[in-house]
Amino acid sequence: MINMEEWRHVFKLDPDKEISDEHLDKICESGTDAIIVGGTSGVSFDNTIDLLARVRRYLIPCILEVSNVQAVVPGFDYYLVPIVLNAEKSEWIFQRHVEGLMEYGSLVKWNEVATEGYIILNPEAEAARLTGAKTSLDTEEIKAYGRLADQMLKLPIVYLEYSGAYGDPEIVRQLKSVLHQARLFYGGGIRSADQAQEMSNWADTVVVGNVIYEDIGQALKTVAAVKGS
Template sequence: MKLRWDEITHVTKADPAKDLPPDLGVLDRTDAVMVGGSDGVTAENTLDTIRAIKRRFPEKPVLQEPYSSSHVSTDTMEAADHLAVPAVYNGDREHFVGKHVDLFTEVGSKPEEVLGTGLPVLGDLIASKGLDAVSRMTNEIVGEGYVVQNPASTAADVTGADEPYTGEEVAGAALATEAFYGFPVFYLEYSGTYGGPDDVEAAATHLDDTVLLYGGGIDGERRTREILDAGADAVVVGDCFHDDPARFLETIPS
């Protein structure tokens, strides 16, 4: 399913390590769902989450956003519409370039030897479907320029993002995302805290074609509207989806 970012203003972040709401009907008005998390996530619970959402909403775009290749399998690739791969600008080398170079090194230089390298998405796909699967996988990847702005979060701990960016650095990262790296998405992640509109405005100044996502502390339509008015293309809402579905519904713009 091709993503139509111009039609998306609200994205739900579903954590496979958390229980889904009893009634998935709360997802009816969200535009897309991103499945991923940094703690307690496996390929198995990721697959369960994707399949549960797709059973209820087969036409709704679902992206898998893994923090580790161990979260990805042939089955998750088949179940999700896209694979969103973060490159964390203010993280350690492993989470900006290391994992990505390792992955494509294996694909490009010795795909027949990938089995057993710890990259199940490649090994399983190549073993079962041949090298055409690598081309398909590449077409389904959505690269994300990613900034983690809450140093106390699990995401920061996992990625080594010890220091949040200043507004000037956020603007620079946004400019690099579009003008140099060519990623289709720039993601400002506050991981449960509300960062407000300032960094959004700084980033939006430099983005024309790249989609600007904001996640963190969205707990009602007022904050959703504030972030969208500041220049974000979409808000990403996660915690209250799991913890308070009624409040989650209030985050969806009318």
């Protein structure tokens, strides 16, 4: 049974990026709370199922973040479905979801699915360009998106995404202050234990991704930094 309320730290692995068996072993045995598999581009059924099979050798919960309906693979412990709240390309808010449900809706096990309300704030991020995200938001706008996700849509997760850039801890704090029930995920630009610990002061769950492929030693240090805070 997946309990996201217990997640403080998770690693995100991209199926389109190479990771050695040695480094994967260190990630899966690091003490992190879960592994999320997901990426913006280059994600296919084949590379997703291959990564799932490799992670399945470990006891760690393995979750698929669905960004491409054609790459949905059965066998994950749980599935996260993002809605990009500040997307200016409307298909990334609901249209893609409706298309997927028209084809596969009858097969979905809804007790294994949670929806994430994404707020993307790095204009250089691939996800921002893909979705046309309006990233030039002031703090009050960001808080309004948080309230939309939390109180109006009742989403279980609000995901503040900087994707490759380190965000502003004060924005994370301000966003957290308006959330009543949603869990706040933070992801983006964490490349050291200090950064991970700083974001964990406000985010419920810290997501660490790119540094896995840049500096495995620094990636591993983020686990204790977050879970010890």
